[in-house]
Amino acid sequence: MTQTAEATQEQAKRYVGGGVLRKEDPELLTGQARFIDDIALPGMLWVGVVRSPFAHARINGVDGSRALELPGVVAVLSGEELAGDWEAGLPCAWPIATRSWPTPTDEDPRMPDHWPVAHDKARFVGDPVAVVVADSRAHAKDALEAVDVDYEPLEPVLDVEQALGGDAPRCHEDLGDNRCYTWTLENGEVERVFSEAPVVVKERYRHPRLIPNAIEPRGVVVQPAPAQGEFTMWSATQIPHIAKVTLSLTTGIPESKLRVIAPDVGGGFGSKLNVYAEEAVCLAVARRLGLPVKWIEERSENYLGTIHGRGVVQDMELAATEEGKVVGVRARVLADFGAYLQLVAPGIPLLGAFIYHGLYDPEAYLFECTGVFTNRTPTDAYRGAGRPEATYAIERTIDALARRLGKDPVELRRRNFIPPFDEPRATAGGLEFDSGNYPATLDKALELADYEGLRREQAERRARGDGKALGIGLATYIEMCGLAPSQVLSALKYGAGGWDAATIRCHPTGKVTVVTGTSPHGQGHVTSWAQIAADELGVAFEDVEVLHGDTAIAPLGMDTYGSRSLAVGGIALWNAAQKIKEKAKRIAAHDLEVSPDDLEWTDGKFQVRGVPDKSKTIPDVAFAAWTAHSLPDDVEPGLEATHVYDPPNFTFPAGAHVCAVEVDTETGEVEILKYVAVDDCGNVINPTIVEGQVHGGVAQGIAEALYEEAVYDDAGNLLTSSMHSYRIPSAAELPSFVTDRTVTPSSTNPMGVKGVGEAGTIAAPAAVMNAVADALAPLGVTKIDLPATPERVWRAIRDAKGGAQ
């Protein structure tokens, strides 16, 4: 069932499975790409956003008179003045109410108003409170500093636990308190299992807020066509399709008159999977003035006004036998949503909710999450979204259990793995996993890491009391990808479907256009989709063009996030290719004067069985379909097909990562000596791209483990407010990685693919922190939280020594 990567790809494939070089690269390598800030329109005005310097303050008035006297300033608009421009607030598409799954709720979701520009209260540092419009970037910036806002500072609520206290300041008075929801999922007899289990381990993990830091900041350009009432919006977004629907609702611009284009987009990692105030503002200003407008985010604004990720406190418990069989998992999560609910924020914990048991098979399972409002930047999806948190909780607690029982963490994992399977299989969280072979993945990772050798070296270092402690950590993981079956989303109260779409257009000259509903921003869909289309249609890779990211060109789509693009959009493409071939087969048979049943698809063409020289290629048929001189009676001219694919299930990539760290016990500094990632994302279209996704994900996961944390002061100011103070690792801090794969084809879809975009970020924080904890355990350190900065590690060592140092 699990095969080597090479053996799984069919022999006949010419492109799929090969490391084809990317079609996207030439323009990106030569400075010819068109990112949002590269777009300039004649007569364009610049929009600037005045942001609250207070975490919580009443807005008593906005005075733009000083700003309006400055050169080039066209308008200053307060939240109150703009209030009439909105038909609805900014969207939250995943409102979740208190409930115990699967029992229906009798409570309505608690959804605070979220106006694009605040007019009663500012609720976080960075909350938009007014807008300026000027004739240049510099003049807009000058104007921002001259807008006088009368604030009445209020006490902020910043900590999730304090926020739930009865006397905490309220982020939204109308909601009564700061709780958004409590959502519970329970399978099996949890209370009984935990009360009867001979071993229970209990750990608390603080998972800090992270700042996504796509290297391209966000930006918006809007071109209005006043006479037609039409608007074209370019936005540095992952989700042009979702943005179009939701911004139409917010602004009242009919969806039929709004075109959204994602130009070249410089990374997202979830931060551009959102609908933001500035998009609505630019549409509103362009509508008011009838002129094109542009807003470009500065990095300092990005840190305040673009979503953060993570920000959870997790209480994790495992119930086990003395032999180490895990029988119960209980996870209780407090999630910091910040001041408002952004697009899918309430649903983020639910993306982890079903997989806190990891690759293991307990008989009792409880997940409970309470979402909380605080006076901080809203949180939402950041690469992995819910699944890194779940993986971190289970994998660190498994190690804690291993230490408690005096067992090797490898042995403990092996004992608890779900056995290999290739048909859908029920799991403790209630999902049906598609396929998996977890022992094979772990074996390969251990072999590549030379796990035994590392343990020997560790023993030697410990024996000689080496000040550089060696720590070995592993993390296995499961993720749910391929978002998502629309009916499941309905049950989870998501406000949209999970399908995606593809169109294939076969031109009479033999060229092929693929239109996809996914919206890549670095993932290489143009290349991978061309590989799929070329193989399925028997045409040259060079002859396939892939179009995306423009709602006028690709009207159907659900965009790119959650490792969904290949497992949903790619399968839509595969299905569209089958439709093309079905129609083409009838035309080819007609041309060859045989029955369609006499044709077989061989070597990329239709061939009369047993008569190799009687055949038709797709380009042959496309020409015949275009001339339409001789078609079967009920066949329409042209060769084009669209498929909208709604997946029957999620896909479940899995993997095993091994990390070796060296901890300087004098300084607390952690260095990564070795990082091995073995991932199983099912069949692979382009192994080079897959490897690149793992590299980037692992780097972000290592950063999460060792460096990154959004830190606030007691007044709610973001202290890590620039790239200087928020530490993103450079090449100098990171090692080269060892990557490999096992291949267990998905049973969810016909291509057997699963998805890989988030794998590295899901596994790495747990692998690295388990390694750090492993290094520190002999020093008596029992607790170390993210991120393991030198200071935190040094303090942990000092505290373990009883403060003597």
Added chain:
Amino acid sequence: MRRVAVTVNGVHREADVEPRQLLVYFLREQLGLTGTNVGCDTTTCGACTILLDGKSVKSCALLAVQADGREMTTIEGLQRDGELHALQRAFHEHHALQCGYCTPGMIIAGLGLIQDDGELTEESIRLGLEGNICRCTGYHNIVKAIQVAADELTPTRM
């Protein structure tokens, strides 16, 4: 306004600039060379790296007026006769870019390293790229691509 005369990618250019105009916006908005990107406002990310008189600098940390009379190379100036430069080719062949936003600055920084240093090792490349942030690739393939290009270019030293 002040008149600034520069040579960019071998072409003489002149323009009137505001004294506060940053070099990167002069290149992008006045000279139309949008290949050089802006990723931060603290001179940290290196997306705006260019060569100024042959040395790699962050063009967001200089004023346009400081470049007066000087020579610059941006990403647009690397191709010769329509052929990719060895570094551009190595980035392509080793999948050293994903979203591509940091890429122009990363390639120019790599060029600066190759021109400055003697032997480039994995470690010296990693240290030399400390001022350039990439969020997509984890640097693995960038380091590899620069090593490959350096090996190719070293005998001729550009």
